[in-house]
Amino acid sequence: MIITQKKPIEEVMAMVGDAKTVAIVGCNSCATACQTGGQPQIDELTKVLEAAGKKVVATTICDYCCMNLGVKSKMKAINAANPDVVVCMSCGDGVQCVAKNANNKPVYPSNNTMYLGEAVRFGVWEESCRFCGQCVLGSTGAICPITQCAKSLVNGPCGGQKNGKCEVNPENPCAWIKIYERLNATGELDKLSKTREDKGYGDFAYPRTISLRGK
């Protein structure tokens, strides 16, 4: 899931600025799980805005703020309330999608979008994928070196680990030692013998569009 973190409230209030009426859009998927864009967070933000003398004229929660059609339908009620500004409590993708459907009203993010992560337990999310577009997990014991190695090394470790911990953050284990241990356990150490073919970054110029509809 897309991991988000709340921006400092001062930053959100600075964006809202002198606006008198505000609408809030939450997101029922990742941001709800991250406790950054569900109903409790909408209620919390409403209180803060009202305490600052703003009027919250409408709120809604999209199933997915990143799905244009659903957002379009939910935004009807928001637009009908004609707020001065909209605060969107989703990831950066959702904010952009909501803004497209906000009748040219300013849309401001209440969150910072952090990474694609795994909920390892309630309230704890670990970064797990960096969307490199060239998935190597099949030969690395399903442990991502692009994400879990601070240097994204693909051909084995650097010399920087100390007692199995990464030089960049000593709380993190060296990804390559984890990969070695997993492949050793699965009997696949031979997968490390070949240098990975360098595919470069030529095909990864952004922004990209993937379509199942042909061109």
Added chain:
Amino acid sequence: MSILKEALESGKFGVTAEMAPPKGYDFAEQMEAAEVLKGKVHAVNVTDMQSACLKATGLGLCIKLKQAGVEPILQMTGRDRNRMALMGDALAAAGFGIDTMLALTGDHPVVGDCRDSKPVYDLDSVGILKMLTKMEETGCDCGGNEIAGGAPKFYKGASVTPLYDPMFLQVNKLRQKVEAGAMYIQTQGIFDLDVLKRFLEEVDKAGIKTHIMAGIIPLKGAGGAKYMNENVPGIAVPQEMIDKLAAAAAEGKEKGIKGLPAKLGMEMAAEMIAKIKDEKLCDGVHVMAIGAEKNVPTILDLAGVSV
């Protein structure tokens, strides 16, 4: 032809030293050290912002050394430069007659002194070696475009950490470096010959054929040795050495003589070099004096090594 290549391939005991560019633009200290090292070593590594601390770029010092008659080894890391910048540096280096390089991954910016710098790592050490090898083989740059006047050739090297757990990963990566075109290997600092021997056995077992130069770090005192043990990956100075350095410091204090630990450190380094050479453990040594380059000729004299 690379002087280091000539030495190692003709079976001579290779000797290299190491130097860091200044944190500034006055190269006087480096040039003084260069004068002292001239004729005493086959070549001098020039570090590429070692420990991720900002210095003048290595290519600058390499050019200065070359002009002063000292053979430079251009260290190249993937930390700050993408493949275009690395290849551009390689071409510029070749234009100044620099023909020996060493590829490294590079310490991460957050461990250095400009921690807001964006880490690049477009290529790792293996990737840098592969790119240069392909350039030499095809005469083309990293985009497949022809290089005017043909590609330069480099004597390419890499590094290895003999004290590493699990050893499999170091040996596996070493093999990839050699397959990618590394023709000589410099090791992390060695303080225990048994560690070196165990590592060399693993290299042999893996069937890796290359020229290995043992890394030598002359110790300056017990405090520095302890610091390295705690902070530098792959370094383990035996307690016995630390005790001897501490005893030398105590003796110096008692007799009012300065520099006894550093003198002992030089003797220990020399003893290590002599053993490595006499027992034919490695094809050479790489002496990392960390700011005390002027001591390197003395250490080599003590070890009975000349180039």
